[in-house]
Amino acid sequence: MIELRDVSKIYQIGDERVHALDHANLHVYPKEFVSIIGPSGSGKSTLMNIIGCLDVADGGQYLLDGMPIEAYSENELANVRNRKIGFVFQSFNLIAKLSAEENVELPLIYQGVKRAERQQRVREALERVGLSKRAKHLPTELSGGQQQRVAVARALVTKPSLILADEPTGNLDSKTSREIMQMFQELHEQGNTIVLITHDNDVARQAKRIVHILDGRLTEVTL
Amino acid sequence: MMAVKMALRSIGANKMRAALTMLGIIIGVMALVVLVSLVDSATNSITSEVSSLGSSLLTVRVSDDKGVPIKLQDLEAWVDTEPSIAAMAPYATSTATGKFGTESADFNVYGVTQDEYKIQSMQLTMGRFIAASDVKNNNRVCVIPEGTAEDLIGYKDCLGREISLNGIKYTVIGVLEDEEESLATILSGGMKTAYIPYTALMRLSTDNGSSISTFYIGASEGYTLDQAEEVMKNLLMERFNQDEDAFSISSQNMIEEAMGRISNFLNILLGGIAAISLIVGGIGIMNIMLVTVTERTREIGIRKAIGASRRTILVQFLIEAVVLCMLGCALGIFVSWGILQIISAITVSASISFRLNGRVVVLSVLFCFLIGVVFGLYPANKAAKMKPIDALHYGG
Numbered sequence: 331m332i333e334l335r336d337v338s339k340i341y342q343i344g345d346e347r348v349h350a351l352d353h354a355n356l357h358v359y360p361k362e363f364v365s366i367i368g369p370s371g372s373g374k375s376t377l378m379n380i381i382g383c384l385d386v387a388d389g390g391q392y393l394l395d396g397m398p399i400e401a402y403s404e405n406e407l408a409n410v411r412n413r414k415i416g417f418v419f420q421s422f423n424l425i426a427k428l429s430a431e432e433n434v435e436l437p438l439i440y441q442g443v444k445r446a447e448r449q450q451r452v453r454e455a456l457e458r459v460g461l462s463k464r465a466k467h468l469p470t471e472l473s474g475g476q477q478q479r480v481a482v483a484r485a486l487v488t489k490p491s492l493i494l495a496d497e498p499t500g501n502l503d504s505k506t507s508r509e510i511m512q513m514f515q516e517l518h519e520q521g522n523t524i525v526l527i528t529h530d531n532d533v534a535r536q537a538k539r540i541v542h543i544l545d546g547r548l549t550e551v552t553l
Numbered sequence: 554m555m556a557v558k559m560a561l562r563s564i565g566a567n568k569m570r571a572a573l574t575m576l577g578i579i580i581g582v583m584a585l586v587v588l589v590s591l592v593d594s595a596t597n598s599i600t601s602e603v604s605s606l607g608s609s610l611l612t613v614r615v616s617d618d619k620g621v622p623i624k625l626q627d628l629e630a631w632v633d634t635e636p637s638i639a640a641m642a643p644y645a646t647s648t649a650t651g652k653f654g655t656e657s658a659d660f661n662v663y664g665v666t667q668d669e670y671k672i673q674s675m676q677l678t679m680g681r682f683i684a685a686s687d688v689k690n691n692n693r694v695c696v697i698p699e700g701t702a703e704d705l706i707g708y709k710d711c712l713g714r715e716i717s718l719n720g721i722k723y724t725v726i727g728v729l730e731d732e733e734e735s736l737a738t739i740l741s742g743g744m745k746t747a748y749i750p751y752t753a754l755m756r757l758s759t760d761n762g763s764s765i766s767t768f769y770i771g772a773s774e775g776y777t778l779d780q781a782e783e784v785m786k787n788l789l790m791e792r793f794n795q796d797e798d799a800f801s802i803s804s805q806n807m808i809e810e811a812m813g814r815i816s817n818f819l820n821i822l823l824g825g826i827a828a829i830s831l832i833v834g835g836i837g838i839m840n841i842m843l844v845t846v847t848e849r850t851r852e853i854g855i856r857k858a859i860g861a862s863r864r865t866i867l868v869q870f871l872i873e874a875v876v877l878c879m880l881g882c883a884l885g886i887f888v889s890w891g892i893l894q895i896i897s898a899i900t901v902s903a904s905i906s907f908r909l910n911g912r913v914v915v916l917s918v919l920f921c922f923l924i925g926v927v928f929g930l931y932p933a934n935k936a937a938k939m940k941p942i943d944a945l946h947y948g949g
Contacts, residue, residue, distance in 0.1 A: 384941045412860020437859045
């Protein structure tokens with residue numbers, strides 16, 4: 331599914347070279363629910379960007395569904411993001427002037443899916459996250475939890491190989507956080523592969539497998 | 554279609570800004586459409602007026618008579634001997650003060666021969682036109698238009714009445730149908746018109762001698778104007794020792810051609826100035842699109858993260874710029890139409906109808922489209938080139 335082999339990413343900050351990722355190795359199997367935990371500055375975001383094909387590594391190899399990503403052009407990466415990865419961000423990242431259903435529809439438009447099928451799949455995805463009644467609302471008219479549900483629906487609608495969640499509960503209160511995490515559990519049970527990145531131990535512990543990241547190095551944590 | 558809807562919504566989200574941005578394009582389009590339409594309408598009406606003067610008419614001007622000035626008898630002789638020349642009319646005019654009873658008015662007095670009636674398309678409502686015998690005997694008779702009769706004498710039916718021009722009395726022998734209020738009559742500033750025998754005019758004024766410096770020629774039926782021109786040219790060359798600079802022959806066609814050239818030149822000049830203002834408007838669009846791209850960096854990041862390719866983003870912002878331009882263009886054309894309607898209403902008496910010129914409308918639509926693409930390309934490319942992570946983390 332996901333295979334990172336000796337992946338490195340180096341940033342040049344002033345005269346200093348920072349190893350955001352230092353020969354990181356990770357293997358995620360299909361239908362796994364993995365959480366990656368680490369404090370801020372540990373290289374979490376860099377890892378997430380590379381797994382999410384938002385950025386490419388400076389060294390090492392990254393295989394997604396067996397395909398080496400580093401060889402891809404920018405447009406091919408966009409296509410991979412579109413079809414294989416569903417993102418859920420800490421700050422929801424919905425487009426403010428599009429309604430909930432339009433936000434969910436967007437990745438399907440980029441895939442070139444026909445209108446009728448789009449509408450059908452958007453309806454299903456919103457139903458899945460329990461927001462059918464709010465389909466026409468703008469993000470600003472929704473609560474934080476509802477916005478995150480829309481984001482989850484947008485991630486689900488393309489039936490991606492991997493759902494990549496970056497601190498999905500970071501901006502939510504504890505009750506809403508529990509609801510969202512519950513939803514991830516259900517998605518996992520339905521056979522989705524989920525990688526969840528967080529700094530919160532309680533959140534991380536809900537995954538079946540935890541990987542710890544510190545100073546750009548990954549270590550397995552056994553429960 | 555989807556993309557156009559999306560663009561309209563983005564533009565609608567910031568109406569004030571969009572309106573101000575479009576103002577540049579609106580003014581540019583207005584300048585282009587209104588100016589070119591005005592020139593075109595004016596040219597059309599002048600051209601049609603020139604051609605209504607008679608299309609089978611040559612104007613001959615003698616600038617140097619070489620001591621052998623052309624007399625009325627010469628014209629008569631030429632008409633008699635040359636089959637291609639149907640009529641010749643000397644052109645002589647003078648101004649005079651006309652009086653009837655206590656009424657008085659300023660007159661343009663035309664000295665004419667019997668042929669004038671044939672050459673110019675005049676219509677009598679009563680009486681007769683000046684005859685060959687009037688010219689020969691230098692009779693004190695005149696023909697006046699209905700309007701002149703009403704203004705000076707007080708009624709139309711004035712045959713036999715005598716009006717005085719510069720103190721000499723002339724009997725009215727004919728009344729002409731009023732000319733339509735044409736550009737020429739507006740330019741003449743309300744002067745009255747009277748036609749008197751050519752020979753009588755030479756007596757009336759001192760600045761018209763017995764030599765003719767300008768006259769009109771009409772071609773006979775069955776002969777073209779070019780043939781008549783050729784014959785006339787040979788006659789004059791013979792008379793003026795083969796010096797072709799001594800005279801000039803011009804036809805209405807040449808005047809029309811000259812008008813066409815002038816209006817083309819004006820159109821290119823004015824169109825060019827308007828095009829510059831459109832380009833300035835395009836720079837405004839580019840400016841605002843750059844601001845928009847920066848403001849929406851985060852949105853671009855999100856779109857890229859969920860799979861929008863460079864091309865998709867480029868097209869989205871390009872369409873937005875083009876839609877902005879086309880909206881401005883449509884508004885500009887609409888406003889131009891309104892302005893031309895108003896101008897037409899104001900100048901309704903001038904018999905020129907100012908119409909929206911279809912060609913310039915099509916041209917401005919194409920030009921606006923081009924401006925949208927050209928000036929939208931740089932901002933759209935800037936948006937498309939953004940890296941998804943940089944865009945996502947912009948401003949938190």
